[in-house]
Amino acid sequence: MKAWLVKKLADPEEALSLEEVPDPVPGPGQVLIQVEAAALNFFDILLCQGKYQEKPPLPFTPGAEVAGTIVSVGEGSRYQPGQRVLARPHLPHGGLAEKVAVDDDNVFPIPDGMPAEKAAAMYITYNTTYYALHNRARLQPGEVLLVHAGSGGVGSAAIQLGRAAGARVIATAGGPEKVQICRDLGAEVAIDYLTEDFVEVVKRVTDGRGADVIYDPVGGDTFDRSRKCIAFDGRILVIGFAGGRIADAPTNHALVKNYSIVGVHWGLFRRLYPQQSAEMHQELMRLYEQGAIDPLIFRTYPLEEVPQALNQLGGRKTWGKLIVKP
DSSP: OEEEEEOSSSSHHHHEEEEEOOOOOOOTTEEEEEEEEEEEOHHHHHHHHTOSSOOOOSSBBOOOEEEEEEEEEOTTOSOOTTOEEEEOOOTTBOSSBSEEEEEGGGEEEOOTTSOHHHHHHHHHHHHHHHIIIIIISOOOTTOEEEESSTTBHHHHHHHHHHHHTTOEEEEEESSHHHHHHHHHHTOSEEEETTTSOHHHHHHHHTTTOOEEEEEESSOHHHHHHHTTSEEEEEEEEEOOOTTSOOOOOOHHHHHHHTOEEEEOOHHHHHHHOHHHHHHHHHHHHHHHHHTSOOOOEEEEEEGGGHHHHHHHHHTTOOOBEEEEEO
């Protein structure tokens, strides 16, 4: 089979090599999946560069989200050949390959009618966001949710899941095209942060009250400005630091304005509470089948174009998720 291997640490076009490798053999409690779609993430670029917190030995295959069909199972697996699933492969044997072996605990059934590219695009972004909004922020119907980077992978999930929860959703994005995407996803108000001050807009449309929950995957200056439009008893969700700078969080300001700064580490939650994580997946599948959520896909690439796709992702000119189809 074909698989991408990181042979040296560098930018994707230098680091990655597409090679013929033996088919994996599923071990006990594993399944072998014929990969029909794999999603790309920004941390795949960092892995190629050796800048990610996880540093697998060379060579390794990146790719953290796949969907496809089980072709064989190892001893004791609870799955059967022919089942359609999404999965979270573990390094060093990631999913940017034609086949991948994955532990049962990281495999989740999907509806027969769900396209593989939609399933692959859903796992990390929607689980992270569902956990953030429901478990960490306890978002309530009627509350105001401000979503930063609303046209991105997690941001687009947050707009949809916020709407599904009955929240009033405000979103920020950079440029007219991305702002329109936020509106199309269901944001009541979409703010172009390149030309507008989101703090002023949020205060204006909430009659000065501010947002009850702020979903922040950007950090840095965006976090600093968000503290100026958080409501009394509000919750700022720390999702990530796409802006590059990790902001300081003055505790005296949180005290005076009576808001919470809430960390979101869904991966750790998933490891500590696998049963609750599986139930969360089932709820997301139910929402998908109801039409309440639908993963936003920027473009689908052939397996041979993974380095170019990662470079496009790294240029931050994309929206939603980038998908690879072997």
